[in-house]
Amino acid sequence: MKLHPANFAHQYIFTGYGEGYVLINQIRYKQSLIVLPNQLIENWPVLSIAELQFHHFDALITLSPEIILLGTGPKHIFPNQSLLSQITKTGIGIEIMDTGAACRTFNILAEEGRHIAAAVLVQL
Structure with a gap:
């Protein structure tokens, strides 16, 4: 799906997504990553929700976003409650x-000027 940004200037946004990829500022990424409006953390070493642990969020937590949008791949899957x-x-x-949904929500909240982060799993 291709997304059309509304009013974004000099920040990272999702411009599309599909099976096994996301587009950020028109660049295709085929691996899991973390996106903030002003920062991109490529090659997030998480392949599945089952392997997700707290230490995977260390770098993100130090950036103190107000909310993390966790994109779990093509299906909505809850991680471990702990x-x-x-x-x-x-x-x-x-x-x-x-x-x-994480891509679309990120763009809306980023346009509002919110300090948010999207941690998205891109599964092939």
């Missing part, structure tokens, strides 16, 4: 959704 508890104890909110 992981969610550990993240919320940091004072950062987390929302779980499929990767397409």
Whole structure:
């Protein structure tokens, strides 16, 4: 699916997504990654929700976004409840959704000027 940005200047946004990829500022990525409006962390070493652990969020938590949008791939899958508890104890909110929904939600919140992050799983 191709997304059409509304009013974005000099920031990272999702411009499309599909099976096994996401587009950020028209560049195709085929691996999991973390996106903030002003920063891109490529090659996030997570391949599945089952392997996701708290330490995978270390770099992201130090950036203190107000919310993390966790894109779980093509299906909406909840991670381990203890992981969610550990993240919320940091004072950062987390929302779980499929990767397409995370891309769309990220763009809306970024346009509003929110300090958000999307951690998305890109599965082949």
